[in-house]
Amino acid sequence: MRQGIPAAGNFLHQELAILTGSVEAMVVDVQCIMQALVDLASNFHTKIITTSSKVKIKGATHIEFNEHEALTIAKNILKEAIDNYSNRGKTQIPQVKEDLIPGFSHEYINYMLGGTYRASFRPLNDAIMSGRIRGVAAIVGCNNPRSSQDYLHVKVTRELLQQDVLVVETGCGAIASAKLGLLLGEAGLDQVGPGLREVCEAIGIPPVLHMGSCVDNTRILTVLTQMVEEGGLGDDIDQIPAVGLAPEWMSEKALAIGTYCVASGAYVIFGGSSPVSGMPDRV
Template identity: 75%
Template sequence: MMATDISDVLFGTPAPLLSRVNLGVLKHDEVNLVVHGHEPTLSSLIVRVCYEPEMIEYAKSKGAKGINLTGVCCTSNETMMRQGIPSAGNDLNQELCVMTGAVEAMIVDVQRIMQSLSDRAPKFHTKFITTSPKVKITGATHIEFTEHEELNIARDIVKIAIDNYPNRKQVQIPSAVSDLIPGFSHEYIRYMLGGYYRGSFRPLNDAVMSGRLRGVAGVVGCNNPRTTQDAGHNYIVKELLKNDVLVVQTGCGALANGKYGLLMGEAALEYAGPGLREVCEAIGIPPVLHMGSCVDNTRILTVLAEMATEGGLGEDISDIPGVGIAPEWMSEKALAIGAYFAASGAYVLFGVSSPIANSEEVEKS
């Protein structure tokens, strides 16, 4: 929760904007950079550098039409919800991006970086660049990010990508791409529900009390290679929408359903039950709200706390008809977040299998 608040202080509180997601955001005729990991510090500077006229001219001097910055995983969620930078997809898209042969550089910070990328990347001409002192991978180029020389480091990295453009060989970019609207911070949801002077969660509580909404679900978390990518997220969310449940998403789950167009207003017409559809049309929101990266799940807790404080549904988070679901989780962080939600009183469900299932004692506790 502190990390989310401090990120908002440093980089701005997100508000809805239009962006795109899936491998089709990569471009045939531009230098493609992919930022990957979980931290917005370096990536927000890379965004800035990619728009510098000298840098764009430099890319043109190498035969490209421009610079195309994209991302995967939650660094991508960070740059997408604040700067509208398109996302090449979620966790299990990281190797697929490289295998298009169109990625000049993949720049990673921390968490969920597949070590296999250092073997994979050179085969598809991609420069694989690690930037955090916590993540050094054999075979990768390590350019450590330090706050004192931040812009120069970002420029060096973008130049490496541009210099690599003429080395492209066979390129195959899938055409799949969808629009999505990320950036629903709890501050913005409050504003949407009542405006600047009368912002409140009352309309949401009223919608639940009148039966138009049956509840709120946070469908969050990772991809898991033990199950078909995105299938769990997609199935559960469509069932919830059909049953008049407003869905909020973060992390790879949000990107999963973004690929299927569920994070657009039009999805209410196609998938939502009559009550949810009415609420979405009245407020002007999609039936599935993107609330940030996976470290931003605390934004969802804040919504639940605000609903409890508003009154009418009970005294505590445990009284709210809400659920937190991680259908394809796999990281330790997902477990920690799930524990935080359960301890806060939320009903929590985890999908796939449990890595501690063999220890009866640990599982019980």
């Protein structure tokens, strides 16, 4: 967890962050690294720091991470950034900010629905069975330069909320909703259907629940499993009114996540176009 450090944005913001001229060091590990990052950074004072033995990029500084010396290595990286501050030139930082409430783990959703002594998914299942909520949608995954930034995430999320569907999100998709103010208590409730609004107000939750990074999607499967165990909606994950959507996926990680969700019985939709659709004989 980020321990109070604000997010600067999602996948498509990485080059834009460097363009502000205010990034002393950008630290990357294995995935979701834009190919032109080092070239772009060379126009500014920004140092690109790679940390994984699997990814070394020409022109970047390599400081290899290992978990046994995590704190020392993190301090070394911070020192590189601090030492680079004196090279900072003119900056241009857009003054656009939004608050968000992140961190709804499946344990916390359970507690939130039922309280300390009766933690339970019963209120959620009852809200679906009574028709106040029509189902649950997990809108997850990358944003993609093939559409304008966050376009499909925002469009799908807004539409489902108006249709009384409770939305949980992870990864870059969650940041898209955060920018709209949908991850904030009552602030986002003027944009949702009446049934969902009633439930969110009664429980005290935002209409979109942030469940972590894109590698936390297993938490969503745990929620679905607990909804099944609670009873009344179906005997297995494939029978409950839930869907997983990756409207703008681009990473191989998204494909792996989608595969284990399908294998678990979840209904999964990958949006946008397939990068291998040009080879109909291979897919």
